[in-house]
Amino acid sequence: MKILFIADHLKFGGAERHLVTVATGMKALGNEVAVAYMKPCDELSSELHNGGVSLVICCNSRGSFDPGAIRRLAALICEFRPNVLISTSQYSLAMAALARLWARHTVSLLFICHSMDVVRRNRSDRLRFAVYRHFYRMAERIVFVSVMQRQFFRQLGIRPRSDEVIHNGIDLNRFSVPSVAIEASQLRRAFGFTDSDLVIGMCAVFREEKCQIDLLEALRRLRDKQLPAKVLLVGDGIMRPQIEARRDELGLQDAVVLSGFQQDVRPYVAACDIMALTSHAETFPIATLEYMALGKPLVASNVGGLCEQITDGHNGLMYPAGDIDALSDQLMKLADRNTRTILGSTARDVVETKFSLGRMIDSFQATCKALSTKQLIGTHTC
Template sequence: MKIVFYIWSLGTGGAEIHTIGLARDLILAGFDVTLVVHAQAADSSLVIDDRLRVVSVGGGGFHDILGWRRAVRTLNALGADRLVCVNQSAALVGTLSRYFRRRKVVFIFHSTILDRLSEKLKLTVLGRISKGFTTIFCSANQRAYWHAKGLDGPAATIRNGVDTDYFSPPSPQDICAARKAAGIGEGCIVLSLIAAFRPEKNHSALIRVARRLVDAGYEIRVLLVGDGPTRGNIRALVETLGLTDHVEFAGKQTDVRPFLRLTDVAVLPSFTETFSLAALEAMACGIPMVMSDVGGANEMVENGVNGALFTLGDDDAFFHALSRYMDREACRRAGTRARALVERKFTIGRMVEDYVAFLRNRHL
């Protein structure tokens, strides 16, 4: 079976990482897979399987109509059994291809809250023609949200999964050695936020709450792993609040596992998430998650069991959620349950099985 993935660009966001990993795993499952990239070359940190054919359209931005035409010609020429469009821009252009008339377009939708008017307009158009393609949502909450807003055509929910061999709990000896090498004391609680520095990731909330934790007498270290446009602002906030001795900027990393090895509690205070791969990776490593209750967060985190959820914008609730895990033994207990949940429900193998079954079902 021949599958063509069509994605607008290849940065290092969750949708791009998910697409490349899924394409690789479908090749291993016996599918013939081609990846068509509309606008942007792959980020150098992305690892693309040599067996995956990558075709570049060389298009410009969304308003480059000539780029649309080149994309449609490219897609039509590939003669796939299914065209899988990743996110809104690709889906709109994909509906102009011959696959749409043959009801062979699949739209994988990774977003929930859309801030930009242009993205909302794209979804309005897609909603009006959504009976003509099948949408794959990454979260039950996301599916319900968009169904209520008119994206109510044929749909399936396939939650993200992670490689539980690659992301696995380190041994106590490895943890001890890593903390010793990093100069982290036995009583220190390490909080990590692994995310690009962008406004929606809401790093400032963690910094504000870290100040409160320090004032309450807790010994903490905050690891910020990633890079991006808001990094300078967050660094300035750290200095303003007198937290330079408590916060480490680790930069962009191709392998986050050394930082997870140091982590007692993983944190994600985002304004918007759908079904966070970073959260699943941390949980697979036996780390409890403290997250804002947005998107599919409550589908992976059970309050007080394998982590904690807090209401977005409520720093008091965020502080109390983290306060639960200012004891390393509490972190270990919750982390064990987090790992068990991922093994039961959110493995990469389970996700690929669901995609294989979906793609081979000619009635969807």
């Protein structure tokens, strides 16, 4: 098959990394793959090239419904003649739908819906969604990343022509402890963590909804109970000043390490004893699957599709988002090394069984095959 992926941009981000993973995975299966991105930011283009995707093109959109960008995308559709278009955001969905009309090309359109925040963040996002929701029906199929997310959009009255759930998947060879064990040991020493320290890690952009401060509050409670716990925060963002200020107010300067943004988080995760997710809003995070693939016991807020990843007490522990006492209680349970070992081992088993990269790519391959054979109404005039 010939598959054209369409993205807003190629910045570092969950949806963009998912695109790279699926595009290179589809390429590895023998498909001819191209990627178009609307806005000029190409931080991930090298990863696409390294994965065998040679045709990566920017449409240079100036924002909104830029006719020039739509025309350039339509020309690419006519030249590449894909069997399937795959858009990865509601903006790229709209641009793909308009470019397909411009080109008058009978190609199926698949939309991977990653987020629910496009609806619930603020009033401007809700108004924007009121426009974009009309394009959801123009896709032949929508792929949701969790069952909960599909239910959420159905409650909003979104009725796609067809839909399915394809859970995110992890490269189990890349996310394995042996692959980063030496570097993780070096990092642990460099950060000054001792063998007796209980190191709790979290990898996330410093945004309000990620709520890293909740973890600092819980850490203060753990240390008040004489537990030698420390926190490693991997990431950066607009909330950094508030996080640093609260760390200092709680007297945790010597117990909290902020590593900054890291392109490869694997050794940082492997250097920790426990991983945490304290978000007040999520859809189906890839980070938690990465933690579990690296055999780490996980404490996560019960938001979004996390309950589709974690069975409380089996492959992780869950707590009500924002409940600091419950968070600290769950972390305290993992002070026991044997409990950590059992939960971490089970977490890896669950990822191998349900959330492997191969399983995800095979699902997208089957979906694209079904769409590529579908006859659409229209004429080829490219």
